Amino acid sequence: MTIDRKTFIVVNPNSANGSTRREWAHMEEAIRAAIGPFEWNFTSGPKDATRLTREAVYAGYDQIVAVGGDGTNNEVVNGFFDGQTPLNPNCAFAFICRGTGGDFRKTFGWTTRLEEAIERIKNERTRAIDLGRFTYIGHDGRRALSHFINITSFGIGGLVDRYVNASSKALGGKLSFMIATVRAVAAYSPRPVRLTIDDGEPQELRIVNVAVANGRFFGGGMMIAPQAEPDDGLFDIVVLGDLTKWEIISGSGDVYKGAHLSQPKISHMRGRKVTAESDQEVLIDMDGEAPGRLPCEFEILPRVLPLKA
Numbered sequence: 001m002t003i004d005r006k007t008f009i010v011v012n013p014n015s016a017n018g019s020t021r022r023e024w025a026h027m028e029e030a031i032r033a034a035i036g037p038f039e040w041n042f043t044s045g046p047k048d049a050t051r052l053t054r055e056a057v058y059a060g061y062d063q064i065v066a067v068g069g070d071g072t073n074n075e076v077v078n079g080f081f082d083g084q085t086p087l088n089p090n091c092a093f094a095f096i097c098r099g100t101g102g103d104f105r106k107t108f109g110w111t112t113r114l115e116e117a118i119e120r121i122k123n124e125r126t127r128a129i130d131l132g133r134f135t136y137i138g139h140d141g142r143r144a145l146s147h148f149i150n151i152t153s154f155g156i157g158g159l160v161d162r163y164v165n166a167s168s169k170a171l172g173g174k175l176s177f178m179i180a181t182v183r184a185v186a187a188y189s190p191r192p193v194r195l196t197i198d199d200g201e202p203q204e205l206r207i208v209n210v211a212v213a214n215g216r217f218f219g220g221g222m223m224i225a226p227q228a229e230p231d232d233g234l235f236d237i238v239v240l241g242d243l244t245k246w247e248i249i250s251g252s253g254d255v256y257k258g259a260h261l262s263q264p265k266i267s268h269m270r271g272r273k274v275t276a277e278s279d280q281e282v283l284i285d286m287d288g289e290a291p292g293r294l295p296c297e298f299e300i301l302p303r304v305l306p307l308k309a
Helices: 016-035 048-058 070-078 114-122 156-166 173-187 245-250 252-257
Strands: 007-011 039-042 063-068 092-097 126-138 143-148 151-155 191-197 203-207 209-213 235-240 266-271 273-277 284-286 292-308
Touching: 007 016, 007 048, 016 039, 016 063, 016 114, 048 063, 048 070, 063 070, 070 092, 070 143, 092 114, 151 156, 151 191, 151 292, 156 173, 156 209, 156 284, 173 245, 203 235, 245 252, 284 292
Parallel strands: 007 039, 007 063, 063 092, 092 292
Antiparallel strands: 126 143, 126 292, 151 209, 151 284, 191 203, 191 273, 209 235, 235 266, 273 292
């Protein structure tokens, strides 16, 4: 079944190592042939996808398509809100994966083929999925609020982001993230964190990384939360504890395969709210971007986003 929706497409021209800008004319033609007229715009810099999305939803568009990577998806989803207020609960979200990692699509088993993405955009099948909302300390020292569609983590992941985003990514997603991870492991030591889930007692931990997961994959293909479901109303919280550098490196293969949850220094929990504090600087990773640091508070927003599926 198809339905007429007023579609706006947010295109990150720098995604896929800049090839999206070169290939957009061909992509636009293919999309237009499938769904008819639509409007679009290139992003011009960080957070511009959020601005473009918000303006489009205010203007009455009821289908927003992100063309880019996981970071673009995340920025677009934030444009569905003004602060904590959803602008149009019936506005559908779709995406065409053009990023380095392409992690969010992997939870659903989707490929990067343009034809498959266009079919999802064209048809009216939607799946209501959860989103995460969290507050944190931004790089300017002020408290900030954001939403995320996939996974936000804190610990070594924030440092990995810094290295990845400073590189050319010319070697491809998985290798770029692996190189950045090795660099981060060499520079990182476990941090003390006070972690509280729902109304439970605070846990005093030393952590390498904590993933607060809606989806299953991050970091260019690591299946950090293999049991996560994006529509179950719960976060999967995966704690990589006081691991040595050798344990991090030697166990990375298990993380890519999702076979790490049974390891003794790794724990897995579920919850609707997560609070994390530390006396040291602990950086945050949000869908491949590094927005700030702890303390932070997370809450799940159950089934608030109609995802074209």
